[in-house]
Amino acid sequence: MKTHLPILLRKQLKKSVLFLLLSGFTTPQLHGQEKDSILPENSFGISAILRFGSEIRDGSYRPLYEYEKPAAFISNRMRLTFDYSYKDILSLRIAPQQVGLWGQASMIMGIENSGNRIALYETWAQLKLNSDWKLKLGRQVIALDDERIFGEYDWAQGGLVHDAISIHYNKNKYQLKGFFAFNQNYKALYNNNLANISGSLFSTSDALPYKWMQTLWSGIDVGKASKLSFLLSNLGFQNADSSADTTAKTYFTQIYGTNYFIEREKFSGRVSAYYQGGENSLGIRNQGFNIAVSVDYKVNGQWNIGLGSDFVSGSDIGSTQHKNKVFSSAFSSIHNFYGSMDYYYAGSSHNTAGISDTYLKASFNGKQGYNIHLTLHQFVTPNEIINSEKRYNKDLGRELDLSVIYKINKFATFAGGYSFYLNTSTLSYLKSVPHSPKYQQWAWFALIINPTLLKT
Secondary structure (H helix, E strand, O other): OOOOHHHHHHHHHHHHHHHHHHHHHHHHHHHHHHHHHOOOEEEEEEEEEEEEEEHHHHHHHOOOOOOOOOOEEEEEEEEEEEEEEEEOOOEEEEEEEEEOOOOOOOOOOOOOOOOOEEEEEEEEEEEEEOOOOEEEEEOOOOOOOOOOOOOOOOOOOOOOOEEEEEEEEEEEEEEEEEEEEEOOOOHOOOOOOOOOOOOOOOOOOOOOOOOOOEEEEEEEEEEEOOOEEEEEEEEEOOOOOOOOOOOOOOOEEEEEEEEEEEOOOOOOEEEEEEEEEEEEEOOOOOOOEEEEEEEEEEEOOOOEEEEEEEEEOOOOOEEEOEEEEEOOOOOHHHHHHOOOOOOOOOOOOOOEEOOEEEEEEEEEEEOEEEEEEEEEEEEEEOOEEOOOOOOOOOOOEEEEEEEEEEEEEOOOEEEEEEEEEEEEEEEEEEEHOOOOEEEEEOOOOOOOOOOOEEEE
16 A cells, blocks of 8 residues: 555546646636627726825915915825726716825824825716617716816815716717706705605705706707807705705705807907896896807917806995895816916905906917916906995906926826916905905915726
C-alpha cells in the first residue's frame, strides 16, 4: 500500500491539471457566447464626478460692511452614477452623492455620520411606451432650453433635482415634454410617519419649495439652423405651520414663455419672453415678465464676441403695491445669468426691485486645451427706489467676470475665476448694507475629475 500511494497521487494530479487546462480553454469560449447574446440587449455603466472647489468671498452675494472679513472655504462633490438599459425599452439611473465642506465632518466618523452623509441625487426609471413616447418616474433633473426657468444648476455642488413623473415625445422635428409632481413633507408635519392616515398639508421646511407642479414644454425645429420652443408651467405653493393648521391655502402661479434660437456658422442668437400670472406664495396677484435677447459672433476659430440684454420686472420700492410685479425664475440655473457674483436672484435679496442687465462678452479658445471667458455687466433698475429721506439713482453698478478653463487630460479639468463689482449706494440700500465699500470681489478655483469607471 505504501509503495502504490505516490503513484495514485501522481495520476490524480495529472487528471486535475488536465481538467484545469481544458476548463481554461473551454470556459472563455462559453463566456464569449454568453457575451455575444447578452451585450446587444443590456448595457451597464458607472461614472464618477469628483469636484473640489474653493472660494474667497470678499463681497459675493452682497456687499460686505467695512468691518466684515472675507469668507474662505473648500467644498467637494463626490457623485457616482450607475446607468443600466435594456435595449431602448428600459433605462435606470441611480446616482448617490456626497456634498461636503472640508473640516466640517469629524475626523473619526460617529454613529450618525453627522456632516458626512450620502444622499441620492437621481433615482429614476424610464420606460419606452412605443416608438415615439417614453415615461420617466423618480428623482430627476429638469433642464429646458437655456435653463432660464428650469435647469440643472450644476454650478452648485448639490445640483437641482425634482421628484416627478415626466413623459417625453420625440418624432421628426417635434418634441413634447410633460412634468407632474405632487409633494408632501411628513418629516415636518406628521412626525415622519409614512403610515399617517389623515391630513395632506405641505411645509417647505427643509423640502422642495412647491406642493404641486405641472409643466408642459414643446420644441420644434424651424429650418436647418433655428428652433422655437414654448413653456407653460403651473406651480402650487403651500406652507403650513403644523398639521393642525386650518388656514393654510394653496396658491397657484403660472409661467408662460417662448424662446427662439438660431445658430449659424458665424452667428448665433436667442430671444426669450416669459410672463408670470396667478398668485405668489403669499396670495398676491402676479404680474411679472422677463425678456432677454443676445447675439454672438464667431470672429475666427478661436475668438467669439457677444452682446446681450436681460430685463426682469419688479415692483417700485417706497410706494404701496397691490400687485406682485416681481418675476421669479423658478428653478433656473441662475448662476449662468446676471453675473457670476450672484447678486441677483441667487444670493441675498435685493428687495422687490427689477433689474436690467446689459452685458458684453468675449471668449478665447486656445489650441492647448484652455478657454478664457470675459464678461462685463451693467446693472440698472427700472423701478423707483424711494424712502422717507431720498429718491435713489437707478444705477446698480458694474461687474466684471473672468474665468479660465484648462483641460488637463481626458479625465481632469481645472477651472478658476475672478470677479469684481463696483457697488453703488442704491445697491447697498436694496441689500440693506449701508455704507459698504465700493469695490467688492470674489475668486474661485475648481478641479473636476470625471472618469468612466465601467462600461459594458
